[in-house]
Amino acid sequence: MKSRCYARSVLPAAPSPSLPRYVRPPPPSAAPSEPRHRPEPFPRGECAINASTSPPAVELRGITKRFPGVVANHDIDITVRSGTVHALVGENGAGKSTLMKILYGMQKPDEGTIAIHGEPAVFGDPGDAIARGIGMVHQHFMLADNLTVLENVVLGSEKTYGIGGRARARIAEISDAYGLGVRPDVLVEDLGVADRQRVEILKVLYRGARILILDEPTAVLVPQEVDALFENLRGLKSEGLTVIFISHKLGEVLSVADEITVIRRGTTVGGADPKKTTARQLAELMVGSELPSPETRESTVTTEPMLTVQGLRMFETDSEGVERTVLDDIAFTIHKGEVLGIAGVEGNGQAELVEAVMGMRGLNAGVLTLDGKDITRTPTRGRREDGVGYIPEDRHRHGLLLEAPLWENRILGHVTERPNSRGFLIDPGAARRDTERIVEEYDVRTPGIEVPAASLSGGNQQKLIVGREMSHLPKLLIAAHPTRGVDVGAQAQIWDQIRAARREGLAVLLISADLDELIGLSDTLRVMYRGRLVADADPATITPQELGSAMTGAAAGHLAHQPEDPEAPGESGESGESGGEDR
Amino acid sequence: MKKFDKDRVLLGLAAPVLSVLGALIVTGLVLLASGKEPFHAFHVMLTYGSKSDSQVYILNKATPYYLSGLAVAIGFRMNLFNIGVDGQYRLAAFFAAAVGGSMSIPGIIQIPIIILTAMVVGAAWAAIAGVLKVTRGVSEVISTIMLNSIAGIVIGYFLQDGRLGVTDKLANTITTKPIPSGSHLFNFTTQTDPVVGFIVFAGLAGVVYWFVLSRTRFGFDLRSVGRSESAAQASGVSVKKMVIVSMLISGAMAGLVGMSTLLNQSYQFSTDFPAGIGFTGIAVALLGRNNPIGIAVGALLWAFLERASNGLEFEGYDKEIVGVIQGAIVLAVVIAYELVRRYGLARQQRQVGAELAAAGSDDKQEVTA
């Protein structure tokens, strides 16, 4: 058996030179391990922790959880050994998030028991779980938009370090130690998805969790950020913390996990040893059937422009009253049948570019032409009617009405179009029928179309949005992380759908943190850095590593593939390669 | 499926019934604590409140309450808290009365003009709050409260001899010029007092409210904004425009609140024109959960309680006890709805469990996930 005792020298990772913002200084040794608040059954840092003698960190026995019309968990057993990274995988709607919410006290199991470090536990609410040293980063963010990062972190644990200077210092300390680059005084409202993800992680560390639950923490992070996070996880593990990790990126799972549990249709179907399993085998275990192999690519790019963007500029005044240029002289053309991929670390203007094309934000300069028509002054609704489809990066904020039933969500964004309405009246009957169709065709796992969107699993919400947008046969699809949170099977299906529509002349503006998706799907690649398109690349030859380093602003102009340069952008290597097996 | 629906109706009724029961219990305890006999009091309320002249009184009172509830509910539907219905309807009624008193043309034309004036004034007054919110980010709660008192001042300024008012020598008050009898709205005569004809318009307003909100594109957009502003915006709704438009509609609806009094009862606006109905509307909208039928029930209940309080007074009870009931009902409603919702959820889950147990283990897989 492999020793789970890690030398502390593992911790200080080599600072990543390519990504200045997330450079990790050597962590102060005390950083995440304040002894207070931690019910710890054995001395910290002691190498005597032995699986055979010490009780497991988490033991779930016979957990069953029912929701109206579904059984989310059925008689689940899981054992998570202390000081390990334990991955939980399974297809969309398999019940992973529900199980973790039960462990975190957010939901009560109908049957079954929980034991933490060998002691039985009953959690009435997350407060009880936090008191036992459990912390959770949710699949969907649970932050208050109108509060600052500091306020969000402190909220609910005001007693830990107060709400003033001490809290601020502690946040800075954690942020530095884990290379999170969190700015305490920014409003959460103004943060992108990756930044919000980091705040969520910091929030959990701040509370001094010893058992960390991470529900798809990497879905929106680029490889460098994923690597930094994993480096941190290994560091945490060496300090005796236990991590439970959910992800659909199987390459990642294999590289970071010590043990893997596969859940299918609400029950555990087995474990896998990350050392001996390939991503493909894992996928088969998850979905229960072989995966469709990726289609060979053929070019469908035409010469007819679908979207032309010229001289796009956008300024923004931040909270200190300083004017910043968020989009600087952006110009590109997407032709019919072309997928234009934008690579970049989040916060370099991608979100603003999407909002500009969608008409959700005003421009300071520039002209947008859609299929020969000037849409610069067209409002969002007009653009949608003209054939712009939109898969937003944050589905809860921009894509769904969580409390509304599925069929009303099917209307959202297309209320003026058939089959949702006739004239000024909506047509609930037709909308319902079409929702049934989408649920069927896109394999949205749901007990019915009258349930609120909030009760769908994250991946199934995403499938519903993709289905909705594709159903209106868009001319231009703006796809931000289109496969965020969907399982490998559904991912392949969504890619197929996009490829099929592309053959019919669909133009796609693709933004994704998943470089394999970006390279695999795009016909043209542009790199965005500090609000500008700084480089372009040929997806046929570029490697994820090369693209990854270009995203940090290291390169400009045309990126040519350099066959022999193994040293070059070492950062993204690991997850880049293994991620490739996902498909 | 049929059975499911019946259960749903029962569950839907459970909440309001529970809340009224809860309120009665609270009131009973209060009565007991003050040394009075509660059941007798309830008996008095019931018998007095259901007398035929009371029934007419209740319908006439409920009419403006209903309209006020609708006006508030429009705001609620998109997360706007229009506290200004009170100022909006009084200002609207005042100018409508002034316009009505200054004209003498056939009622068939004049009555619509009066109603229209009221709606326009109400809408304009509400729009101020909308514009302030959109352009300056002023919370509508604050601005509508301010606008309520400003409305009072505006009325006070114009309601003077030589401006828009005339002194009524007999009653020793200042009123607007009375609306000529040709422009009085029809009434429904009964054995006792007549029922106001404007109740028909109130009913129509309820139908329009339901239709616009749940059947039209516009209504869908409005509800989207109420559920998620950011998602609505991404879907193509101009949230700012929607704030102003919904304030306009809410204000226009508020303009109708004073019309039953003006066109069916007082025919003029004087200093004793009913006030405070805008606030009643908030309670009524809460009671009715923004549902047009629910609001009607809420308005009738409110009017009944007010009527019943008179009966209590005759019997030597404190009429304030009705205030206690009203407050308790609003609180109980909030609690009861949550309880019923949870119960319904738990029951459904038990059903799922039972069905699963009944079905074989093979079928289990079908239902799962």
Ligand SMILES: Nc1ncnc2c1ncn2[C@@H]1O[C@H](COP(=O)(O)OP(=O)(O)OP(=O)(O)O)[C@@H](O)[C@H]1O
């Ligand atoms: N609050 C809820 N109400 C009703 N049903 C729910 C609720 N939460 C989850 N479910 C249902 O339980 C099942 C499991 O959902 P869960 O979110 O645990 O899936 P998951 O494994 O996390 O999937 P994903 O990978 O898509 O995030 C799904 O069928 C979902 O529809």
Ligand SMILES: [Mg+2]
């Ligand atoms: Mg999930």
